[in-house]
Amino acid sequence: MTPLAPHITTFLRERLPIDRRASEHTCDTYAHAFRLLFQYAASRLGTSPSQLHLEQIDAQLILAFLHHIETERKNGPATRNSRLAAIKSFMRYIEYQVPSAMEQVRQIMAIPMKKTDTKLVAYLTVEEMQVVLNIPDLHTRSGIRDRAMLDLCFVAGLRVSELVGLRIGDVTFEPQPFVRIMGKGRRERVLPIWKRTGVNLRAWLAVRGEAAVPEMFLNARGGAMTRTGFEYVLRRHIVSARLSCPSLCNKHISPHTLRHGCAMMMLKTTHDIRKVALWLGHSSVQTTEMYLRADPTEKLEAVNAVTPPALRRGRFSAPDQLIALLTPGAKARDYAKQISSQTPWIGPRRRLTVHNQELS
Numbered sequence: 001m002t003p004l005a006p007h008i009t010t011f012l013r014e015r016l017p018i019d020r021r022a023s024e025h026t027c028d029t030y031a032h033a034f035r036l037l038f039q040y041a042a043s044r045l046g047t048s049p050s051q052l053h054l055e056q057i058d059a060q061l062i063l064a065f066l067h068h069i070e071t072e073r074k075n076g077p078a079t080r081n082s083r084l085a086a087i088k089s090f091m092r093y094i095e096y097q098v099p100s101a102m103e104q105v106r107q108i109m110a111i112p113m114k115k116t117d118t119k120l121v122a123y124l125t126v127e128e129m130q131v132v133l134n135i136p137d138l139h140t141r142s143g144i145r146d147r148a149m150l151d152l153c154f155v156a157g158l159r160v161s162e163l164v165g166l167r168i169g170d171v172t173f174e175p176q177p178f179v180r181i182m183g184k185g186r187r188e189r190v191l192p193i194w195k196r197t198g199v200n201l202r203a204w205l206a207v208r209g210e211a212a213v214p215e216m217f218l219n220a221r222g223g224a225m226t227r228t229g230f231e232y233v234l235r236r237h238i239v240s241a242r243l244s245c246p247s248l249c250n251k252h253i254s255p256h257t258l259r260h261g262c263a264m265m266m267l268k269t270t271h272d273i274r275k276v277a278l279w280l281g282h283s284s285v286q287t288t289e290m291y292l293r294a295d296p297t298e299k300l301e302a303v304n305a306v307t308p309p310a311l312r313r314g315r316f317s318a319p320d321q322l323i324a325l326l327t328p329g330a331k332a333r334d335y336a337k338q339i340s341s342q343t344p345w346i347g348p349r350r351r352l353t354v355h356n357q358e359l360s
Contacts, residue, residue, distance in 0.1 A: 001053040001054075001055055002053055002054040002055060002098055002100075002101070003053060003054070004038075004052045004053055004054050004056075004057065005050055005052070007054065007093075007094060007097060007098070008034060008090065011090055011093050012027060012030065012031055012034075015093055016030060021186070023184075023186070025161050029082070029086070030086045030089070030090075033082070033083045033086035033087065034086065034087075034090070036065075036069065036073075036083065037057075037062075037065055037083070037087065038052060040064075040065050040068055041056065041057060041061055041065070044061065044064070054094065054098060054101060054104075055101070055104065057104075057108075058104055058107070058108070059104070059107040059108050059110075059111060062084075062087060062108055062111060063111065065083075066080055066083070066084060066111075069083060076116070077114040077115065077116040077117075078116050080114055081113045081114060081116070084111060084113060085113075087108065088108065088109055088111075091105045091108050091109060092105075092109075118290075118293075120290075120293060120294045121260045121290055121291065121294050122251055122252060122253070122257055122260065123257060123260035123261040123263070123264045123294065124154070124248075124251075124253070124257055124258060124260075124261035125247075125261065125264075126261075126265060128241075128245055128247060128248055128261075129150075129154050129258070129261055131241050131244060131245040131248070132150060132237055132238065132241045132248075133147055133150055133151055133154075135237045135240045135241050136150070136237060138203075141207050142220070144200075144203050144204050144207055145204050145207075145208075145217060145218070146233050146237065147200050148197075148200040148201050148203065148204040148217070149163065149217055149225070149230065149233065150233075150234065150237070150258070151196070151197045151200050152166075152179070152193065152197055152200070152201065153230075153255065153258045153259070154258045154261055154262055155193050155194055155197045155262065156179055156181070156191050156193055156197075156262065157258075157259045157262030157263055157266070157279060157280050158181065158259065159183070159184065159255075159256070159259060160227050160230055160231070160255040160256070161184075161227065162181050162182070162183055163217070163225075163230065163255075164215065164217065164224065164225045164226060164227055164229075164230055165182070165215065166179065166181070166215065166216045166217070167214045167215055167216060168205070168214060168215075168216050169214070170216070171201060171216065173198055173201075173202065176192060176195070176198075177192065177193045177194070177195065177197060177198030177201070178190055178191065178192055178193070179191050179193060181281065183281035184281065184283075185283055187281050187283065189278070189279075189281050191279065201216075204216075204217075211223075217230075227255075230255060231254070231255060234253070234254075234255055234258075235253075238253050259280070260291070260294075262279075262280075263276055263279075263280055263288070263291045264291055264294065266279055267291050267292070273285055273288050273289065273291070273292060276288050276291060
């Protein structure tokens with residue numbers, strides 16, 4: 001039996017960050033996937049996670065784990081595929097470290113990904129975002145920080161990891177405001193921002209004070225703002241904004257919704273999907289095409305550019321029922337049935353009257 005703990009430790013501490021130069025967020029995502037897997041496997045096998053062996057993590061257990069996170073944890077297909085991708089990456093590493101597990105790895109690698117629905121992205125309009133930006137109280141230090149964070153996240157279309165990882169040295173105010181972003185896949189980009197956003201950042205730096213961390217935005221304890229902390233700040237202000245903006249009530253808003261709002265604003269302004277992809281830091285324009293599906297103006301322009309075919313004009317008039325039944329081809333019994341349904345038949349009543357008179 002091959003102990004599992006040494007291999008997963010080496011994979012997370014050396015293989016991902018050193019050999020593959022994966023980001024800290026990728027390592028955390030993989031570690032969370034394995035934490036869920038090992039907790040499930042330990043409870044299923046009646047042992048502790050540190051006592052698990054590689055041979056116990058077979059294809060049947062992986063399939064049961066995927067079913068568990070979909071049914072018990074209510075995860076969607078996208079999250080299910082993300083967990084499976086982390087497991088397959090580890091198994092490719094095991095393929096070279098433990099050649100005897102080749103057949104076990106092959107069976108796990110054969111587990112297919114589940115198809116996901118391609119839904120339209122939810123985004124905030126400029127008017128809705130303006131309502132949210134007016135919620136923070138600028139008479140408080142936290143309110144100044146919150147407006148600067150929300151404004152920069154929307155205008156620059158930042159991922160939440162890019163926002164909380166932004167450092168003071170990454171912001172330039174002269175000759176005009178710029179931010180330098182180290183994005184996903186270690187792709188660096190420089191983005192100009194509005195002067196209004198630069199004013200909000202200057203206001204925050206004026207009250208930020210000295211801190212032990214270089215990150216731009218701090219939490220209440222003086223440490224770097226975390227992903228969870230920003231989600232809390234956004235959720236709190238969205239609740240207040242819904243009181244004055246009813247359209248926000250029908251939207252599920254997350255930090256990524258602000259990024260989608262920036263993309264839609266850029267698309268409507270530039271009408272160039274390549275510029276949107278460069279602004280957001282996408283590695284492929286195909287990823288940016290989802291905003292074309294969500295923007296109705298692009299389709300409306302295509303419809304207006306096409307001349308519809310000319311149709312012959314005419315007036316429709318419903319034919320009279322009696323005339324329709326008298327036309328050639330109508331059956332006599334259909335005509336009799338139609339007439340009997342419209343006028344009562346008095347024949348039997350007359351016969352009944354005569355019969356009664358004879359009896360009297």
